[in-house]
Amino acid sequence: MQRPTSKLAMEAFEDMQGMTTSYESEDQLIVALDFGTTFSGIAYAFANGDKPEVVSIMDWPGLEGFKQPKIPTLISYDDNGDFTWGGQKHKSDVVQGVKLLLDPDQPRPLYLPESTAKSDLKRLDKPPVKVVADFIRAMYQHSLSKIESAVPAQYLSMCQKQFVLTVPAVWSDKAKDTTLQAAKEAGLHPVTMIKEPEAAAMYTLHTLQDRALAVGDAFVICDAGGGTVDLISYEITQLKPTLELKELVPGKGGMAGSLGLNQRFEGAQFDRSVKTAFRNDLYEDYLINFPLAELKDDVRNNLKVNCWNMTSADVKAIFDPLITDIQRLVEEQVNLVKVKRMSEDHPKANEIKAIFLVGGFGSSEYLKSQLEQDHSTIQIIQPHGAWAAIVKGAVLSQLPEEASIVSSQATRHYGVSARHVFDPRTDQGQPQHYDPVTGKTRVLTMTWYIHRGDDLIREQSITFPFFRSLVEGFTDDRLVFCDELIQSEKNIAPRHPSTSANKVNCVLTADLSKVDRSLFKKVMGTDGRNYVQVFYDLVVTMKPAVMKFSLEIKGEEMGSVSAKF
Numbered sequence: 001m002q003r004p005t006s007k008l009a010m011e012a013f014e015d016m017q018g019m020t021t022s023y024e025s026e027d028q029l030i031v032a033l034d035f036g037t038t039f040s041g042i043a044y045a046f047a048n049g050d051k052p053e054v055v056s057i058m059d060w061p062g063l064e065g066f067k068q069p070k071i072p073t074l075i076s077y078d079d080n081g082d083f084t085w086g087g088q089k090h091k092s093d094v095v096q097g098v099k100l101l102l103d104p105d106q107p108r109p110l111y112l113p114e115s116t117a118k119s120d121l122k123r124l125d126k127p128p129v130k131v132v133a134d135f136i137r138a139m140y141q142h143s144l145s146k147i148e149s150a151v152p153a154q155y156l157s158m159c160q161k162q163f164v165l166t167v168p169a170v171w172s173d174k175a176k177d178t179t180l181q182a183a184k185e186a187g188l189h190p191v192t193m194i195k196e197p198e199a200a201a202m203y204t205l206h207t208l209q210d211r212a213l214a215v216g217d218a219f220v221i222c223d224a225g226g227g228t229v230d231l232i233s234y235e236i237t238q239l240k241p242t243l244e245l246k247e248l249v250p251g252k253g254g255m256a257g258s259l260g261l262n263q264r265f266e267g268a269q270f271d272r273s274v275k276t277a278f279r280n281d282l283y284e285d286y287l288i289n290f291p292l293a294e295l296k297d298d299v300r301n302n303l304k305v306n307c308w309n310m311t312s313a314d315v316k317a318i319f320d321p322l323i324t325d326i327q328r329l330v331e332e333q334v335n336l337v338k339v340k341r342m343s344e345d346h347p348k349a350n351e352i353k354a355i356f357l358v359g360g361f362g363s364s365e366y367l368k369s370q371l372e373q374d375h376s377t378i379q380i381i382q383p384h385g386a387w388a389a390i391v392k393g394a395v396l397s398q399l400p401e402e403a404s405i406v407s408s409q410a411t412r413h414y415g416v417s418a419r420h421v422f423d424p425r426t427d428q429g430q431p432q433h434y435d436p437v438t439g440k441t442r443v444l445t446m447t448w449y450i451h452r453g454d455d456l457i458r459e460q461s462i463t464f465p466f467f468r469s470l471v472e473g474f475t476d477d478r479l480v481f482c483d484e485l486i487q488s489e490k491n492i493a494p495r496h497p498s499t500s501a502n503k504v505n506c507v508l509t510a511d512l513s514k515v516d517r518s519l520f521k522k523v524m525g526t527d528g529r530n531y532v533q534v535f536y537d538l539v540v541t542m543k544p545a546v547m548k549f550s551l552e553i554k555g556e557e558m559g560s561v562s563a564k565f
Helices: 007-017 021-026 098-102 117-124 128-148 153-158 173-185 196-208 259-264 268-274 312-343 365-374 386-396
Strands: 028-034 039-046 074-077 083-085 160-167 191-195 218-224 229-238 244-247 252-254 286-289 307-310 354-358 379-381 404-409 413-421 432-434 441-450 455-457 461-471 480-488 502-511 521-524 530-542 547-553 560-564
Touching (some): 028 128, 028 386, 039 128, 039 386, 098 173, 173 502, 218 312, 229 312, 252 312, 354 386, 365 379, 461 480, 502 547, 547 560
Parallel strands (some): 028 160, 160 191
Antiparallel strands (some): 028 039, 404 455, 413 441, 461 530, 530 547
């Protein structure tokens, strides 16, 4: 058997030889996966010892001889359903940009061409979640083989495995749930999700190692990826014994990723040589070769012998729509942070420590120079290894000795609609309903339990109380209730549910059919009939990127609840 090379793995290997049950239950392998629009990557760490080493998978099929932490998010299928992926040689048409189909309702900027992924999947007769699952499964199985080459296979098999999946901060809850489904179908379980810029913050602060950091410092993370750009801001609330951060304002972002550049200029040379190196130097040209293309010479457009001499102005015209969008998003985030801290009389209200650029396009020199012009008093930092920042940060988020996010900001309102007593001052024109139990007139109004901009403490539980009246003599199936969780992104949450400002987030199904009926209350209605009143609570627990739902009666968890997005 191969012996491990690291001190940590060696200690684990020696303990494993004794096969103690307690050790089997304690060893943990954390595997983080960043499934991106244009590139994807995996990193891992064995969560034992004082300072676990976070390692990126650098060797990929089809890219032999090129060590890099990410591979192209490309997949192609043959007529038998077999597929090639990543950097492998593709014999059929590839599917690109499938990640964006997991959140099809995200608004697209005019400069971003429509992805062909939708038509590609229709041709293949495959839903996006199946394609994503195939790609994730292939990535993980390959990565597992690489990890096995570093530690004994027997030791690896006995480790508990914890998976972390990154998702854009701007994604809808439905898109996050769909991504989670794909991961589970790929064999990843249990899975924790983390917002991509939050993971980037973890990595960035880890690399700084407390240098020049102070309580009260604020900074902005700009995650410029292939398909989306996310902005999140944090404030340091504690340095010792561990670093703690709180999110300052609701994150901003959208589909403004650099995939738009690739789609506007097809070619690997542009992606590798021009996209990150361009500085808007008026005297710098870029030579793009099209070997074997047999193109006609076009002196007017600088095309000669299958080679296009791109001027700085040519490249700038491709870049500017995307750069302008990112500048606007950063400006909005910076202003929101300053306004929030001024409203709190913060001693550092006008100070933002730095703007960190991460993600594939975060290494763009042109983007950095433009932001430096916009924000001359704020340092613009491109952390070393920014391309792998998100996936490595996702691993670090599961290590207790690293930094932790203590709270985040709600990006939208969440609530439910219920019948309340009619109020002529606010409910005129709304449909009215007669309540036979109380004999009062009621209308549907919204009860918002989470408001946009609320501080959501991690692992905080928020209770949504519900009430139903059933005519006595009902069957068990009547104790299965469906309730819609409503969301709104308006600044002021609407009072009534019947408005275009509201949208169904998910349908929550609460099953109380197995609950002891003695917990319910019996009453007589004004109509002389006997009713059973059912009081129950839907409890929402705040996780790093998603909400977890549970069902309680009188403070005790019972029954079950499921969410359908």
